[in-house]
Amino acid sequence: MNALDSTAFEMTVTRRTEDADGVALIELSADRTLPRWQPGAHIDVLLPNGDARQYSLCGTPGSPTWRIGVLREDDGRGGSTWIHDHALEGATLRVAGPRNHFEFTPERGTRYLFIAGGIGITPISAMVEAAAAAGVDYRLEYAGRSRSTMALLSLEREHPGRVSVHAADEGQRLDLVELFATLPPFTTTYCCGPARLIEAVEAAARGRQLKVERFEPKQLGAPVLAEPFEVELMYSGLELEVPPERSILDVVEEAGVLVLSSCREGTCGTCEVRVMAGEVDHRDSILTPDEQDANDVMYICVSRSASPKLTLEL
Numbered sequence: 001m002n003a004l005d006s007t008a009f010e011m012t013v014t015r016r017t018e019d020a021d022g023v024a025l026i027e028l029s030a031d032r033t034l035p036r037w038q039p040g041a042h043i044d045v046l047l048p049n050g051d052a053r054q055y056s057l058c059g060t061p062g063s064p065t066w067r068i069g070v071l072r073e074d075d076g077r078g079g080s081t082w083i084h085d086h087a088l089e090g091a092t093l094r095v096a097g098p099r100n101h102f103e104f105t106p107e108r109g110t111r112y113l114f115i116a117g118g119i120g121i122t123p124i125s126a127m128v129e130a131a132a133a134a135g136v137d138y139r140l141e142y143a144g145r146s147r148s149t150m151a152l153l154s155l156e157r158e159h160p161g162r163v164s165v166h167a168a169d170e171g172q173r174l175d176l177v178e179l180f181a182t183l184p185p186f187t188t189t190y191c192c193g194p195a196r197l198i199e200a201v202e203a204a205a206r207g208r209q210l211k212v213e214r215f216e217p218k219q220l221g222a223p224v225l226a227e228p229f230e231v232e233l234m235y236s237g238l239e240l241e242v243p244p245e246r247s248i249l250d251v252v253e254e255a256g257v258l259v260l261s262s263c264r265e266g267t268c269g270t271c272e273v274r275v276m277a278g279e280v281d282h283r284d285s286i287l288t289p290d291e292q293d294a295n296d297v298m299y300i301c302v303s304r305s306a307s308p309k310l311t312l313e314l
Contacts, residue, residue, distance in 0.1 A: 004044055004052050004260055004270070008096040013087050014065060022072045023119065023151040025058075026087050028095070029065045037061050039126035040102035040190075040213070043068065044262050044270070045083065046094040052262040053079030056123035056192075056213075057098060058152065061130075066098075069151050071119040101269040101286050102192070102213040106134035110188055114140040115174075115201055117193025118149070123213060124192055125152045132159060141166065143174045143197065176204040183208070214285040217265045217302070224281040229305040233257060233314040234276055248300035248310075257314055259300065266302035273300050278310035 015027040037057055043066065044052040059067035072084045087093060104127040106112065112131050116124040121142060131138035140159070143166040144150035156163045166174040183189075188209040191201045195216045202210065228243045233252070242251050249261055249271055262270040266284035275298050282292040284299040291297075300312070 004096040004262060005046060005050070005094070007260070008044075008046055008094045010092050011066070011095050013089050013091045013093065016087065016089050019069065020151040020153075021149045023149070024070050024072070024084060024087070025067060025151065026070060026083070027059070027065050027067045028093065034064065034066060035098060037098040038100055039104040039130045040123050041098040041100040042102075042123070042268070043095045043097035043099075044268070045079065046096065047079055047082055051079065052096070053083075054263060054268045056126075058122040058125045061126070069119060069122040071151075099269060102190075102211065104130060104190060106131050106136045106138075108134075108136065109186070110136060111184055111186055112136060112138040113179075113183065113187050113189040114138065115143075115189060115191040115193070115197070116140065117143045117197040118145075119151065120191075120193030120197070120213075120215070121150070121152050121155075122192075124190065125155060127190055128155060128159060128163075132162075138162060140164070141174055141179065143168070143193070145169060176200055180204045180208065211288070214267055216285075217267055218285045220283050223283070223304050224306040225304065225308075229307070230309040231305070232277075232309065232311040234311055236314055242305070247302065248304065248312075252300065252314065259314065261301055264301045266299050269299060271299050271301045272297050274313035276311040276313055279306040280304075280310070281306040 011028040011030045013026055014029045017025040019025045042054045042056045044054055046052050055068040057066055058069050070080050070083050073080045114124045114127055128140050140163045146169040147167045156165055166172040190211050192213040198212050228241050231240050231242055231248055236257050238255055240251050240255055242248050252259055260270050262268045269286050275296055280295055280298045281304040283302045
């Protein structure tokens with residue numbers, strides 16, 4: 001059983017819309033008051049085999065229902081295919097969350113640039129709505145293969161003059177170099193989409209305020225330490241050895257310590273643990289460079305130790 005199951009609850013599919021080719025917008029309700037969330041949050045949907053998949057919330061915070069957008073990927077890890085086949089109106093899903101490592105809270109005096117690619121529009125759409133409601137300056141650059149594959153294109157109509165759609169099959173390529181060269185000062189950028197888009201944005205936005213969310217793990221080199229290291233669990237009173245071929249999460253779970261986890265590839269943030277001592281070899285796709293330098297949290301499904309010993313708040 002996935003450890004998330006202890007926090008999960010049932011939700012009912014109350015509405016389903018095929019919003020674009022291969023993309024279903026699924027509205028969920030529950031027999032309980034739903035936790036409030038901020039734009040950028042995601043929920044975990046638990047699959048029958050015990051695995052979990054993460055989907056960004058793209059509705060309105062405070063709404064009595066939640067909405068997610070799911071792109072069917074038949075060559076993916078299986079979650080989207082199962083949801084597309086089974087999450088019909090009236091069906092029940094087990095979900096956990098919400099959690100947020102991509103939080104957006106609009107601030108007066110700050111301009112916002114939102115960049116979305118493909119299904120990355122789901123968390124960005126909630127940010128656009130929040131920026132409009134707060135009365136701050138914002139714009140959205142939305143890229144995709146074609147309009148037929150791009151969900152939530154209603155944003156173009158609902159935010160006139162602030163949304164630019166770049167459909168590749170129409171020759172409307174997004175010129176990131178030009179975009180950032182003309183970007184006004186005091187602009188913060190939020191980006192979500194395929195790895196190639198995020199890498200291009202990071203290259204073009206050097207020196208700018210930038211926050212990204214990845215659906216795929218970053219490509220990394222070899223770990224800092226090629227040999228085993230020790231992990232001390234502060235509350236459990238355990239000292240464990242982590243060999244090179246295993247993750248901290250695997251070793252901790254084998255020792256009987258319960259840790260919430262989901263993606264096991266450093267993209268969802270579920271297994272976040274506070275670091276009490278030692279140096280971390282950060283290998284996740286969540287923390288910014290400044291957050292990594294702070295050395296106060298880590299994601300134990302992928303990150304390792306850069307020192308002979310780590311002490312964790314477990």
